[in-house]
Every structure is written in C-alpha cells, then in structure tokens.
Amino acid sequence: MHKITLLIHCEDQPNIIASVTNFMATNKGNIVYIDQHVDREQNIFFMRLECEFKSDAFSIEKFRNIFKEVLVEKFQLKWKMYAADKKPRMALFVSKYDHCLYDILGRYNSGELFLEIPFILSNHAHLKSIADSFNIPFYHVPVTKDTKYEAEREQLKLLESYTIDFVVLARYMQIVSNLLIDKYPNKIINIHHSFLPAFVGAKPYHSAYKRGVKIIGATSHYITEELDAGPIIEQDVTHVSHSHSINDLISKGRDLEKIVLSNAIKLHANRKVMVFNNKTVIFS
Amino acid sequence: MHKITLLIHCEDQPNIIASVTNFMATNKGNIVYIDQHVDREQNIFFMRLECEFKSDAFSIEKFRNIFKEVLVEKFQLKWKMYAADKKPRMALFVSKYDHCLYDILGRYNSGELFLEIPFILSNHAHLKSIADSFNIPFYHVPVTKDTKYEAEREQLKLLESYTIDFVVLARYMQIVSNLLIDKYPNKIINIHHSFLPAFVGAKPYHSAYKRGVKIIGATSHYITEELDAGPIIEQDVTHVSHSHSINDLISKGRDLEKIVLSNAIKLHANRKVMVFNNKTVIFS
Amino acid sequence: MHKITLLIHCEDQPNIIASVTNFMATNKGNIVYIDQHVDREQNIFFMRLECEFKSDAFSIEKFRNIFKEVLVEKFQLKWKMYAADKKPRMALFVSKYDHCLYDILGRYNSGELFLEIPFILSNHAHLKSIADSFNIPFYHVPVTKDTKYEAEREQLKLLESYTIDFVVLARYMQIVSNLLIDKYPNKIINIHHSFLPAFVGAKPYHSAYKRGVKIIGATSHYITEELDAGPIIEQDVTHVSHSHSINDLISKGRDLEKIVLSNAIKLHANRKVMVFNNKTVIFS
Amino acid sequence: MHKITLLIHCEDQPNIIASVTNFMATNKGNIVYIDQHVDREQNIFFMRLECEFKSDAFSIEKFRNIFKEVLVEKFQLKWKMYAADKKPRMALFVSKYDHCLYDILGRYNSGELFLEIPFILSNHAHLKSIADSFNIPFYHVPVTKDTKYEAEREQLKLLESYTIDFVVLARYMQIVSNLLIDKYPNKIINIHHSFLPAFVGAKPYHSAYKRGVKIIGATSHYITEELDAGPIIEQDVTHVSHSHSINDLISKGRDLEKIVLSNAIKLHANRKVMVFNNKTVIFS
Structure with missing residues (x-):
C-alpha cells in the first residue's frame, strides 16, 4: 500500500x-x-x-x-x-535554555513525533550533555558579530550534508540571516515568547510585566526577513496577575513555549501547514 | 445561483x-x-x-x-x-431563567443567527414581556405532574402548526418525554449546567461546590431518553477556586451556559452537526 | 451592623x-x-x-x-x-452596537451587579428603545468634530447632576478628552476589542485578520490620555483559525467583549481594583 | 533574617x-x-x-x-x-510512563521547584536510566498481588529513612493502600488523567472517547481511601473533537498531566494548600 x-x-x-x-x-x-x-x-x-x-x-x-x-x-x-510514510528530517538549533529541548526530545523518544532529528546545533556548548544522553550528534558553532557569516555558512553545510527538511529554533536566541532563510523559506520554525504581534523583539516578558497585561502568550512562526513578523503557525496564552513577578512570567511562559513549539512542529512535520501571503492555512 | x-x-x-x-x-x-x-x-x-x-x-x-x-x-x-438559503425554524422553550433567552434574542436581533424563531414557549408566564419586546409570539403552557401528557400534546401541536425544524431548551428545567423526542430525534438541543458526564441531573453547581472542583463547565447536547446522556455538541469550562460560593458558581456558570448554547445552536442551524451512535461529528 | x-x-x-x-x-x-x-x-x-x-x-x-x-x-x-453597602453609581455610554448594552442590562436586571445605573448616554439615538424597555433614562448627545467640546461639557453636567461614581464606555466609539478624564481619573472603563497592546486603535479585528493571528482578544482598561494605553483591568482571548473571516472575528469577539467588560465592571464596582503607575492590582 | x-x-x-x-x-x-x-x-x-x-x-x-x-x-x-527556607523532601513514584518524570526532573534541574528529590521509586526498572542521568537514587520495588503488603512496607521504610515530607505519584499506576495513606495524610499527590469527578478509575481516555466529550482534562489530588475521590489541588482541560482518536486523546492528555501535576507539586511544596473536609483552600 x-x-x-x-x-x-x-x-x-x-x-x-x-x-x-x-x-x-x-x-x-x-x-x-x-x-x-x-x-x-x-x-x-x-x-x-x-x-x-x-x-x-x-x-x-x-x-x-x-x-x-x-x-x-x-x-x-x-x-x-x-x-506519507517518509519522515521529514528536522535540525534543532538551541542556545542555553533547555526546556524546549527536553520537551522535544522527550516526545521524540516516546514516538510522538513523526520526524527524524539527525543533529542538534548550538552557539554554546551548555546543552551537549543532553544531546549525548539522547544519542543525537551535537555541533557547537559559536556565533559572534564578526563570525556570523562564517557560522551560518557552516550551518548551511551541515543542513545540506544531513539533507535536512526543516529547522526548529528552540529558543536559539540568535537572529537568522537571509543566507539561511532564502534556502529554507517557510521551513525555519521559531518560538517567540510573547503573543505576537504584541512585544516583538527582545525581553517580551519584561515588556509584558511593565505594561501590566493580564495574559501572556507564546507564538510559533516561520522565520522571515522581518523580525518576529513571519507567518504564525500556533499561539497559546495563560492568565497572569499583579502578583506575578517577571521571574514568574518567565517560568509560566516556559510551559507555553514548550507546548506551542511542539504543536507547531507536529503540524509542520505532518504536512498540515500551507503558507500564502505571510499567513498560514492549517489543516488540523 | x-x-x-x-x-x-x-x-x-x-x-x-x-x-x-x-x-x-x-x-x-x-x-x-x-x-x-x-x-x-x-x-x-x-x-x-x-x-x-x-x-x-x-x-x-x-x-x-x-x-x-x-x-x-x-x-x-x-x-x-x-x-442552503433556507433558514431552519427554531422553537425556544424557557422557564424562569432569562440569561440564555436574552443572549439568544440579542444575537437573533443582530442577524448573527441563521434561523427563524416563530415562537417562544414556557411553563411559566415570567418571561412573556421579554418575548413581547422582541415581537415574538409567546405561549404559556403550564406543566404539572398530572397535566404533563396534555401539555406535551399541546407543545407538539404548536411545533407542527409552526412547521418547526428544531427545538432549543434554554434552561427549560423540565424533563422532556419520548412523545417529543421520538418526533424530533437529535433535534432537541439542551443546555446542561455542568461538564458532562460529571454532575448529571439536578443542582450540578451544588455538587461541583461540594466536590471542590477547580473548573466548572456547561454542555450542550441533544436530548435522548436517558437523562443528560445524549450526543454532546459543545462544551466549555471556566476556572473557579475555593473562594467562590455556590452563588458565584451559578453566576459564572451563566456566562458559560449562554455561550455554549448559542454555539450549539449556530452549529445545528448551519447544518454542521452529524450524529452517529450517540456521538457527534462537527464540521466547523 | x-x-x-x-x-x-x-x-x-x-x-x-x-x-x-x-x-x-x-x-x-x-x-x-x-x-x-x-x-x-x-x-x-x-x-x-x-x-x-x-x-x-x-x-x-x-x-x-x-x-x-x-x-x-x-x-x-x-x-x-x-x-460596603453603598452601591456605586455608573453611567453607561454607548453608540450603535448593542451587544455590551444588552449584556450589562441583563445582568443588572437579574441583580448580578452591585451598582446603580442612573442613566444611559449615546451620541446616536439607535439604542433608545433598549434603554426604555429597561426603564432607564436615555440621553442623546450627538458629537461632531465641531461640537465635541460642548458635548463633553453636557456629559460632564449630567455626570455631576446624577452624582455618578464611574463611567463605562460600552463600545462608545468616541475618543474621550481630558475634560472628562481629569474629572474621573481611573474611573472611566473602556472595552477595547483586541488583546492590548496588540492592535491599538481603530479596526483591530481587521488588523488581526491581516496578521493571521491564531487567537483574538478583548481588553478592558481605564481611559488615560494616551489611546488604549491605560491600566488594564481584565483580558480574555479565544482561538481562531484561517477559516474565520473578518466578520467571524467580529462575531466571536463580541462574546469576549461582553464578558471582559462585565467582569471589569464587577471588579470596579466591588472596589477590588487599585491603580498605581498605570498598572492595576486586582484583589479578586 | x-x-x-x-x-x-x-x-x-x-x-x-x-x-x-x-x-x-x-x-x-x-x-x-x-x-x-x-x-x-x-x-x-x-x-x-x-x-x-x-x-x-x-x-x-x-x-x-x-x-x-x-x-x-x-x-x-x-x-x-x-x-520558609527549608525545602520539603519529595519522593517520586513512577511506573513505565516517562512524560511526567521528564517534566518534573527538567524543572527540578532548572531550579524552578522549591524542593529536594532524595529518591525515585518504581515497580518497574524501565525508567532507571532517566533517574541515573539526573543523578538521583532509583529504587526498583516490584509489586504483585501477593507481594503488595511487603512492597508497601519497603516503600514505607524508604520514606522514613529518607525523612520524606510528601510523595508524588507521577503516573505510578498502582493503587496505594491505607498503610501509606495513614502515614502521609494529604501528603500523597496523584495525577489522574481525567477531569474528575468524570471518568473515575481505569482508562479514562477510552471512556472520554466513548462518551464523545468535546473537552478532556487532568486532575491532581491528594490520595484518600476512596479511589480518585480525594481533595482536588489543580485541574486543567483542553478541547478535542470527533477527529481525535483515543491515541490522540492520550497524547494531548500527556501535556495536561505534566502541567497539572507540576503546578500541584509547586503549590504543595510552597505550603499554599490547606485541606478541610476533603476540599482544598489554595492560597496562590
């Protein structure tokens, strides 16, 4: 069949x-x-x-x-x-935060995800031991202002040599340039820790705290040239109150980030997402 | 066309x-x-x-x-x-509570509902003035233990003479017998003020309070012979805490009831619900 | 006692x-x-x-x-x-939309709200009959660019003669000037039909549709000089998908607006809101 | 201080x-x-x-x-x-499912939990390697019908020798007897994979599927003598549809279980839960 x-x-x-x-x-x-x-x-x-x-x-x-x-x-x-039986191949880019990484690998291990993870890449060495414990190759590619172009060239080589289908930025914390975006259009999934389009850019939990919002959110979207403005795949929110400090928001937000990103990965891996004019159609 | x-x-x-x-x-x-x-x-x-x-x-x-x-x-x-352009005709059965009635008639008035409401029926006269203010015929059909059969015969005659397609029990508070159910199978929509199958039957908010649940709900379903066991169309919930009294639960629950019932009405009126083996398939 | x-x-x-x-x-x-x-x-x-x-x-x-x-x-x-037994007196400002008005008056009638509504005011005559059916005085105060100052002077006189404690803009659709804000600081409650700070200003559902968000929201806040930037009292959201048109968003949003605004009114009327530095502390 | x-x-x-x-x-x-x-x-x-x-x-x-x-x-x-600075000591009982275990240990590692985990215990050896990778002692105490009493005696000895304050059953899948409950009253936290009191007992996702509910839930509660009837600490739910198979419910439910259990653990560890007459008061 x-x-x-x-x-x-x-x-x-x-x-x-x-x-x-x-x-x-x-x-x-x-x-x-x-x-x-x-x-x-x-x-x-x-x-x-x-x-x-x-x-x-x-x-x-x-x-x-x-x-x-x-x-x-x-x-x-x-x-x-x-x-339909061919699993897509996903590269995982991380930085120092481990909560999305643990969440994805836990699901991967349990067979919940229809995909393969040929390698994990990070600009820091911190999470190597987690990759090791799940027996997945780990590449440490440091990124500085001066070496960004070379670093992305190296990333691109890895993506190509592993015949990667799509990339997931699991709190990668680096801005990805057109060098990668153009090669993987609507194939690089990011998790942003706010309810977009509110709080674009850095430190959204700090901005949410300052504005005194009663709900915080997380958004998974495809990376495009404009920062945090690509097609939205999935969003979720949770209620907060005046009693929550910035650290509380960060902690509650981690739970949102994990689940929103994993849902976006599943939708993409199961070929349920179409993109047109910077918006998604999700056949779920 | x-x-x-x-x-x-x-x-x-x-x-x-x-x-x-x-x-x-x-x-x-x-x-x-x-x-x-x-x-x-x-x-x-x-x-x-x-x-x-x-x-x-x-x-x-x-x-x-x-x-x-x-x-x-x-x-x-x-x-x-x-x-597709033929609006279904809906009869509205109420008792003394007015919150679902106001909500439905407000939506009806604003053109949000694809249906006609030829009449409103109640076992009490309390809500007649609301029906009047929306210019909808109101029938007062009292129900007692002894007159239940006659009352349902009268209801049936009204449903037939108005060529009603489906019936909505908007907190009607009476058990409907097979006399009506058999004539309108999967066409009588009820709103039950709990998250079914939890708290079947009378006084679900009291039971929820007693059990100390942290979430209460409302369920809209088609009436079948077995009480509160018919096919579920729509459910929603809201968080509560120890600080909520039974009256608080009732008040918070009213908002759930209104929205869950209206959503179920819309799904049914737009022919988006199919029923098989006591479960629904909802094409929304 | x-x-x-x-x-x-x-x-x-x-x-x-x-x-x-x-x-x-x-x-x-x-x-x-x-x-x-x-x-x-x-x-x-x-x-x-x-x-x-x-x-x-x-x-x-x-x-x-x-x-x-x-x-x-x-x-x-x-x-x-x-x-504690003295009910605050609330003036209700509306325009042409009736969903929040019906919702508030339904709750008011049922005794759910601890407050008095001495009058309803609108820049249009459309909703007078609703005010009439609830036996509440209705004032029609038209507002044009040229008459705005006079209109607000008239509003102020009404607020003072009725010894109003706080004002609710139930989709009033007019920008309120400092003339009123300064007299009623943190006492004028607005409902904005988006998840603030996303989609400030006019036509937020259109903007939400265009951005392709997967969640829409509503925000109730106190009016301050800066548009849609006052202290947030209450927010809520609902999930949407690519299949929802702008009209669907507007319709789903109405349910949010009603509930978010009524919750904010209850919190304020029950003296559970404190404001400091453009943020609220809610003792609920 | x-x-x-x-x-x-x-x-x-x-x-x-x-x-x-x-x-x-x-x-x-x-x-x-x-x-x-x-x-x-x-x-x-x-x-x-x-x-x-x-x-x-x-x-x-x-x-x-x-x-x-x-x-x-x-x-x-x-x-x-x-x-206030003394961290409570928590024993973790697991069986074969690893999703709650990973979730708890990930949070523990990141410093999110104010507690100590002196040991993990299981009736199976399957999850030992996870305990090892987090450097936490793991005890394998098999339980059969015939050895249940001895097994619980052994568990009790471990709890006492490690001066454990409370126990978490992270999908432990065994009924705990009064031998333990009496020693740790309102100190054994369970996660039940349904919205209690709906679907008490085994296979709640199968029952939810059969009933055709539109929402599934998870409940964390203290263990009492009556099965799944103890004081509820935390509940959460998620929407489902006819398109979800039993396996889909199980998969979506895992995300609920993780978050509901972790929230309950945090509330208990931070001494925010009081129990009276089989209900909780949560000072959050």
Missing part, C-alpha cells in the same frame, strides 16, 4: 475539487482524507488530500509526472506531493 | 469521495466546501459538502431524486440535503 | 499590616477579609480590607477622621474607605 | 486576624504576606501568613511554643508552622 499527501493552492475556480478527486479515482487512488479552504479576500483555493494506492507498481515519481501533466498547468497549481 | 448543503454517512468504502464529487461535477455543480471524517473504530464515513448550481432550471427536488437514484442505494448512504 | 471596605497603598515598611489590623481591633471592628500585595520592583504596599462594626453608634465619617489621625500621616497612606 | 510560613484554620470567630497579626508584631515579626478565607457554609476560618524576624536570637522551636501558649488553645487552632 502506498500513500501520498498532496497540498495544493491556486486561484479559486470552478471544478477544481472534482477535477482533483476524479484524477485520483482515474489513477486507482482511494482518497482517505480531503479538506479545503477558500480565502475569499484573495480568491485563493487551498486543498490537502491523502490518497492510497494499492498497486505494487505505484511509483510516486511517475505519479508526480502524471499529476503535473494533467492538472498542474491546467489549474496553474502550486503544489507539493509527499510519500 | 442555487446552493445545497449535503450531509452523508455510510460504511467506509473506496471511491466514495470521488464518486460524490464526480456526481456533482456531472450535474454541473461546483463544490465550494468539502470536509470528511472517517470513524476508524466503527468504520463509518461522514461527509459534508456545499455545492453551487448556476442553472436557473435547477430544482432541489429533482436533484434529490437523481442523487437518490445514482448514489444512495449504491453506497447505502444515510443523507440529508438542504437548500 | 456596619461594614466598610478599605483600600490603601503606601511605601512598603515594617508593621504596616499589624498596625492596620490592630487599629481595627482597637476600634471594635472585626476584620472579615484581608488581602495584600507588595510590588517589590517599586517597593509599594497595597492592601484591601473589609471590617464589620456592631455598634449602632458607628459612623463612617467619624471613623474616617480617626483613621486619618492615627494611621494616614504616620504611614503616608493613600487610601479610600467605602461604606 | 528568619522567615516563617504559618497555616491555620479554626472555627470562624471575631478578632482572629487582629489577634494573630498583633501576636506577630508583639514578637517583633514583620508580616510580609497575609491571605485568608472563610468557608461560610462550614463556618471555618483559614489563614496563610509569612512573617520575617530580624533578631539573630530567633528560634522557630521557641516561637512555636510561644505561639501554642498564646494563641492555639484560645482559638482552638489547627496549625502548621514552617521555616
């Missing part, structure tokens, strides 16, 4: 759903999941579809070609087709 | 999605919404679909017949097809 | 709690509620206390004088003392 | 707050935190108080004696007095 996951978007137009589902049937596929969304403001159609093929002769490469010939040009589709 | 909403469920089987979407295309329909769910435990397939037809000659009665001939027998479908 | 509510704040210093509680005991008061908070960043002590006096001879005016003599100067207290 | 935390409860009576605060002042203590609650149904007064003493000569043993002489008998107080 072969199974594919298909993501498409295009200008909205009549018969698009019927054409795609009919195409699958004609090619002996059985659709087991279908969901769609139309952005009426921008007139864009989005679809996510899972389809099973029983034939032993099925080849995803061949099927991609047929799909391209029959449908892509006709409807001017933007599309991605995945072998 | 004609638009239909189609709900189907049947045993899960290959090609069901392609067959239905293909059928719509063949009949010159353009699918504008599709969502589906497979209950893997019970092997049941559920689908909700909206389809537009441009032809002036389109008739939903004829289309129903063609659909029946071509697909219903073949796949052994259970199905419902609605003209 | 007489009961007072006392709110104090001052620089943090030793023995402040014991001094106040001892003072109450000496004056034959029985403390039935006490809560306190120390802002360690600013070194400010806050306290809320309820105290009962059995003597028929008790007079709050006399007690205020004794309190002032004995404690206020010694600890340099800022303080407010209320007769 | 010495600091104590005092928890008291007694029948509600006049002047109790003033008497205690006055006692502290007389003994040269400066109260830095005070909170109180009156259960009006049962007429019980609860108080939590933190007090600092500057004198080098201060001795908590002596102070306990004075407190007993002056106040305990007079007001018939039930009371506990702690040296």
